[in-house]
Amino acid sequence: MNRTSIVLLLLVIPIVSLALDDGPRPGYRDTPIIPGQKWKVHDSERPYPVVVDPGAGIFSTARPDDAVVLLDASADLSAWSSGGKEARWGVVDGTMEARPGSGDISTRDSFGDIQLHIEFRTPPEVKGDSQGRGNSGVFLMERYEIQVLDSYQNPTYPDGQCAAFYGQWPPLVNACRGPGQWQSYDIIFKAPRFSADGSLLAAARATVIHNGVMVHHDREFLGPTSHRRKPSYSKHAPLGKIKLQDHGNPIRYRNIWLRNLPDETESDSR
Ligand code: MG
Secondary structure, three states: OOHHHHHHHHHHHHHHHHHHOOOOOOOEOOOOEOOOOOOEOOEOOOOOOEEOOOOOOOOOOOOOOOOEEEEOOOOOOOOEEEOOEEOOOEEEOOEEEOOOOOOOEEEOOOEOOEEEEEEEEOOOOOOOOHHHOOOEEEEEOOOEEEEEOOOOOOOOOHHHOOOOEOOOEOOOEEOOOOOOOEEEEEEEEEOOEEOOOOOEEEOOEEEEEEOOEEEEEEEEOOOOOOOOOOOOOOOOOOOEOOEEOOOOOOOEEEEEEEEEOOOOOOOOOO
């Protein structure tokens, strides 16, 4: 190889690698730094969590006898409401389906520290990309979102992918199953504690197991979920509803139950 060929090759290699790149990554660079982290909110440069195949789903309708059932195989939506009225989501094949445009739904009852089991399925027909594909969310106390998204071969900003504490923490790994496959979250959630003057005594925390794979361990929420902004706490009631998000995609849910957990906080202000 002569000198000219080598020079040409050196010029061509970066062009080819640019062409192989997927282009700009979804996300933002004009957002504030997340408190205590080196990344910005929805940072497009944040590394993608490693993909882990969780294996085939093993589902059981068995549940502990102290469980509060929020949705079982009868797909009775009476535990849920749309702003205090009958839940506007649909029932399909014994599951509950978000009807795009119908709005979020919430439990009629309110909860504090809980162990929550919930199963979901993003649409088998893949439409859209990034945040537009299979988006929903499990909002604890209607404030703290564990993201639901089709994150199977669907790049998005890591703090917004499936199982993220949206806008705060990506999951430790990406343990998603593919579109149309049932997936599970097991979430152990501790509600935040506030003092009488409204200051934060203890942040909300959660452990999340996605399809049997631990993706957050006793992780602190930095505040209620927000989009493009720094999260920050303000005092709220000690109990809150669980909200499921209508983000315009027909996500299905089934087999939802929780256990109320005993209060282990020594300086409990509730
Ligand atoms: Mg969401």
